Amino acid sequence: MNEKKLFEIVARVFNSPINEINYESNPENIENWDSFTGFVLLDEIETNFDVKFTMDESLEIEKIEDFKNVLKKKGIKFE
Amino acid sequence: MEMKKLSYYINEAKKIMPENYKKKIRIAFVGSFTLNGFEETIQVECNEEKINCTTYNSPYNQFNQEILNENSNLYKFKPDIIFLLIDNRTILGDLFYFTNINSEKEKKKIVDKKFNELDGLIETVTKKIQSKIVIANFVIPTYTSLGIYESKIEYGIKEIILDLNKKLKTMSKNIDSCYVYDFNSFVTKFGEKNVLDYKKMNYGDIKIDFDIIPYLIYEFLGYVKPILGLNKKCIVLDLDNTLWGNIVGEDGFEGIKIGPYIEGKSFVEFQKVIKSLSENGIILAINSKNNQKEAMKVINEHPHMILRENDFSCIKINWNDKISNMKEISNELNIGLDSIVFFDDDPVNRELIRISIPEINTIELPKDPSTYAQILRNLNDFNTLKITQDDTKRKIMYKQEQNRQKLESSTKNLNEYLKKLDIKIKIKLNDKISISRISQLILKTNQFNLTTKRYQEEEIKEFVKNEKMIVGCSEVEDKFGENGITNVFIIKTKSNEWIIDTFLLSCRIMGRGIEEGILSKILEIAKKKGVEKITATFIPTEKNKPAENFLKNYGFKKEGENWTFLLKNKIKIPNYLQVELK
Numbered sequence: 047m048n049e050k051k052l053f054e055i056v057a058r059v060f061n062s063p064i065n066e067i068n069y070e071s072n073p074e075n076i077e078n079w080d081s082f083t084g085f086v087l088l089d090e091i092e093t094n095f096d097v098k099f100t101m102d103e104s105l106e107i108e109k110i111e112d113f114k115n116v117l118k119k120k121g122i123k124f125e
Numbered sequence: 126m127e128m129k130k131l132s133y134y135i136n137e138a139k140k141i142m143p144e145n146y147k148k149k150i151r152i153a154f155v156g157s158f159t160l161n162g163f164e165e166t167i168q169v170e171c172n173e174e175k176i177n178c179t180t181y182n183s184p185y186n187q188f189n190q191e192i193l194n195e196n197s198n199l200y201k202f203k204p205d206i207i208f209l210l211i212d213n214r215t216i217l218g219d220l221f222y223f224t225n226i227n228s229e230k231e232k233k234k235i236v237d238k239k240f241n242e243l244d245g246l247i248e249t250v251t252k253k254i255q256s257k258i259v260i261a262n263f264v265i266p267t268y269t270s271l272g273i274y275e276s277k278i279e280y281g282i283k284e285i286i287l288d289l290n291k292k293l294k295t296m297s298k299n300i301d302s303c304y305v306y307d308f309n310s311f312v313t314k315f316g317e318k319n320v321l322d323y324k325k326m327n328y329g330d331i332k333i334d335f336d337i338i339p340y341l342i343y344e345f346l347g348y349v350k351p352i353l354g355l356n357k358k359c360i361v362l363d364l365d366n367t368l369w370g371n372i373v374g375e376d377g378f379e380g381i382k383i384g385p386y387i388e389g390k391s392f393v394e395f396q397k398v399i400k401s402l403s404e405n406g407i408i409l410a411i412n413s414k415n416n417q418k419e420a421m422k423v424i425n426e427h428p429h430m431i432l433r434e435n436d437f438s439c440i441k442i443n444w445n446d447k448i449s450n451m452k453e454i455s456n457e458l459n460i461g462l463d464s465i466v467f468f469d470d471d472p473v474n475r476e477l478i479r480i481s482i483p484e485i486n487t488i489e490l491p492k493d494p495s496t497y498a499q500i501l502r503n504l505n506d507f508n509t510l511k512i513t514q515d516d517t518k519r520k521i522m523y524k525q526e527q528n529r530q531k532l533e534s535s536t537k538n539l540n541e542y543l544k545k546l547d548i549k550i551k552i553k554l555n556d557k558i559s560i561s562r563i564s565q566l567i568l569k570t571n572q573f574n575l576t577t578k579r580y581q582e583e584e585i586k587e588f589v590k591n592e593k594m595i596v597g598c599s600e601v602e603d604k605f606g607e608n609g610i611t612n613v614f615i616i617k618t619k620s621n622e623w624i625i626d627t628f629l630l631s632c633r634i635m636g637r638g639i640e641e642g643i644l645s646k647i648l649e650i651a652k653k654k655g656v657e658k659i660t661a662t663f664i665p666t667e668k669n670k671p672a673e674n675f676l677k678n679y680g681f682k683k684e685g686e687n688w689t690f691l692l693k694n695k696i697k698i699p700n701y702l703q704v705e706l707k
């Protein structure tokens with residue numbers, strides 16, 4: 047469920063079809079992912095999952111899977 | 126008011142189709158920190174208002190270079206309006222952090238120097254281009270290293286920022302095209318901890334939280350609307366449960382709620398905000414289904430009403446449908462439906478007006494009346510770039526107009542009526558004092574306007590200086606009072622031919638032959654100067670039908686796209702008008 051939620055946020059922020067989003071999605075394979083929209087994504091994930099990423103956690107993000115890992119650390123369950 | 130999230134605007138901006146709207150604006154953002162997202166948000170918000178908006182975002186923290194370099198992309202972009210945002214740390218440098226190392230005298234010296242640099246930048250912009258420039262003022266920090274002792278020392282950091290803001294205000298009072306945006310109040314409204322995000326600040330020098338950006342842009346749109354003449358002129362109000370609580374027809378004079386007690390206070394506050402807007406020239410009208418006698422008794426006699434009969438320029442209290450009432454209000458006040466904002470607590474009425482007259486801005490009201498005043502305060506529709514004397518007198522002028530209409534219906538013959546009015550027209554040429562009113566009329570007059578060309582105040586100043594051009598305006602008065610400046614004309618002159626670039630008449634004074642009187646005077650002046658021919662154009666728009674036959678009826682002859690008048694012909698001035706050149 048949270049996987050779907052995460053992918054939906056990513057799809058909405060980058061305006062891309064949800065079936066093109068997976069854990070390997072990154073700035074190389076998503077057209078609208080640049081340094082600024084990357085912040086926007088982080089911001090939306092923080093708001094929607096009601097968590098805060100630390101500076102270091104946010105610096106380590108390279109692909110969508112990294113978001114999942116931090117979220118799991120913060121107690122968000124992924125199957 | 127709820128705004129959408131920034132990601133919505135970023136995506137939506139990509140979908141905007143290049144519609145050909147009549148209203149166009151070029152907006153530049155210049156700042157000392159990251160302003161990403163601003164462009165997309167304002168593009169989408171403009172598009173919703175049917176404005177074609179082109180934007181430019183200066184490279185990160187290059188405001189000095191962009192302004193000082195004559196060939197910068199900012200100047201090449203040719204903006205109509207520039208928003209300049211500089212943050213405390215950039216302008217004050219170390220002084221922002223280490224306020225108390227220096228003596229008061231030294232601090233003042235540093236602040237003066239920093240401000241003069243900023244002042245110099247603004248002056249450079251105003252000399253270089255005819256753009257409005259809006260500078261955000263500085264945010265008073267909530268933290269000071271002195272803590273509670275801050276109040277005991279002279280010129281601490283809070284006082285420094287206050288001083289800078291005061292200097293900004295003085296500057297903007299002296300430069301017509303420069304406005305100060307009260308960013309400090311904006312941050313106060315949303316709360317420093319919600320607006321400023323330190324993680325993002327370190328990350329990408331993003332100073333303003335993403336969710337807050339759309340609210341800030343909404344306020345910026347408050348500058349764009351009056352530049353394009355899109356600001357609203359009139360508030361139309363319902364009565365029961367809008368201006369007071371309960372229903373006068375059912376609960377009676379004593380049963381309605383307004384006054385200094387819990388359920389009554391919301392309505393007092395709402396009426397006070399409305400009244401303050403009316404003092405700045407916004408006109409008020411009532412559109413209510415009610416028994417007129419009962420409702421008027423409340424308006425005239427209820428001890429706690431703030432708005433009284435005299436505050437309203439048009440009152441429709443009857444059992445007719447609200448759509449016809451609305452159209453009558455628009456007709457009687459001679460204002461377009463698109464300059465009306467409508468308040469009604471009843472969702473059915475709101476939907477009715479929204480569907481049948483979408484031009485009207487019908488405000489969504491929650492059930493709780495304690496929110497009304499704040500909703501009205503948050504609207505960005507009533508901004509004006511200038512408040513002229515005419516604005517503050519407008520309410521009286523509309524009342525006089527109603528008296529004129531009464532006389533008109535009691536006088537059978539139109540010519541006889543016009544004679545009785547005792548109309549005097551005073552024409553002024555290239556009068557610098559009138560420029561702001563002239564510009565206001567040029568930006569907002571839709572109906573009696575031959576060419577509907579829009580010029581900003583700065584352009585008009587250039588025209589006045591130009592020896593080959595004449596910028597004229599006319600003040601009109603009659604036995605009921607003064608109408609102020611209600612006509613503008615701009616003429617391009619050649620030795621044997623004058624070309625009428627602009628000729629407009631405020632809707633307040635239409636239908637009295639005043640336009641003929643003014644045109645005749647222009648022709649007389651031209652004839653005296655040896656000019657042989659006058660050329661004019663009529664450019665049709667959706668709204669300027671009233672001016673359609675003016676040139677033809679006066680005796681101009683069609684010549685291709687233009688209308689011409691040869692000055693060897695006789696010039697006639699209507700006999701009931703007194704026209705003089707000042």
